[in-house]
Amino acid sequence: MMRETSAVRAVDGVSLDIKPGETLGLVGESGCGKSTLGKTIVRLIRPTSGKIDFEGINISHLSQWSLRPLRRDIQMIFQDPSESLDPRMSVRSILEEPYIIHKLGNRAERNARVSELLDRVGLPASAADRFPFEFSGGQRQRIGIARALALRPKLIICDEPVSALDVSVQSQILNLLVELQQEFGLSYLFIAHDLSVVKHISDRVAVMYLGKIVEVANAETIYRDPRHAYSKALLSAIPSVDPTVRPKRILLEGDVPSPIDPPAGSAFGHRISHPLYAQTVGADLSLREIAPGHLVANDPCCLSPEDYQLLQDSED
Known part of the structure; x- marks a missing residue:
């Protein structure tokens, strides 16, 4: 039996709300707890205390089986697409997997939906039969975005989705995220350490330091004052x-x-x-x-x- 000698409070006393169709930017230095908060919201990490409410439902301690229907409404885009996309799976398999897990559509319908997703994120239909390593970093992130969109979620946690990309590609991905939000009415929690990136996409901004939120305001106010x-x-x-x-x-x-x-x-x-x-x-x-x-x-x-x-x- 292992004895606990110490504990890390990666996120401590954080209270946030995200409105429908809103982008809340979350900024702070590396290691301040931003990604831990994002993963906790989607329940990749189980919170030790507190409450996560999604549309009036407390999802903090739901079992994985009870969470499954809600997975359709809450998705995540990860920082490094080369790590978050299985290199052994084709793009078609990656994008088809959410439909198979949730038992949605037959093979023909799933293939049609994969083609639609690729087209919506700016990739050709032929990309479906290739593997993630055959794409550039920006293209892989588009695949990650397509996967997050597959089940038409209401909330997407964007965990530093452009930090691993070249500056020239960052603007393309940011513009795509804005277009998709307007088209589908998405809500974003946009996590970043670069305030210049957050400035162009966020409605409100929360500043985090050592696991705590220290300031929250609308984007214009926090950059001006x-x-x-x-x-x-x-x-x-x-x-x-x-x-x-x-x-x-x-x-x-x-x-x-x-x-x-x-x-x-x-x-x-x-x-x-x-x-x-x-x-x-x-x-x-x-x-x-x-x-x-x-x-x-x-x-x-x-x-x-x-x-x-x-x-x-x-x-x-």
Whole structure:
């Protein structure tokens, strides 16, 4: 019998909602828990606590058998298509598999649907009889998107779907995702570490740091007026398209704390050795509304004195 010596809280106290037809961007550094959250939503990882509601149904602890009908409505596009597509299966077999699992259609109907999916993601029908390794990275990701679309889902978790692709291909895939969303009324949770990518596809943006959400606002607001110090640092790293403009880069001090032994107070305040860190130990640092639709962590280490006072005044 193995003895548990420690536990990692990869995602801790996260509360999010995604509206029908909306894209919620989720951003943060590598290792902050973004992909774990996405995999938990689709139940590739079973949550240890909390609740995942999908259209009024709590799916957090449903058995795999009970989850099967809901798999049609919640799908995922993975970061690396070369890893997520079985190299031993033809594209036809990959795209046909969801219909076979859910007992939908006969062979002729499935073949017709495979051709439709390939056409919709910009690949020729002849691609069905080839194997994933015969395609470029961008083409493989189109196959991954086609697989996610096969059962006409309502929600798709996009786990860094363009980070492994060339910049020239990224825009093509992003445009395809936008077109498909408009056509099918899809909702996206779009996970990325690159805010410049998220900016062009998201309606709202949530910023994540060490397993917690530290700021949420509509995309325009968070790019124009970020309030949390971590959000400001991430945004300062976006390169300017104007060569005459040199944005002031905010360089973060210290190292990201270990999720195995996280700080007792503000994780970001601990990282930058903020003088008010001791004040945050044991304090409630949950999200508060600082402006209509704009939520930010109630953290004196990460807000301007004016913003922190504004949150305190709003509680009185």
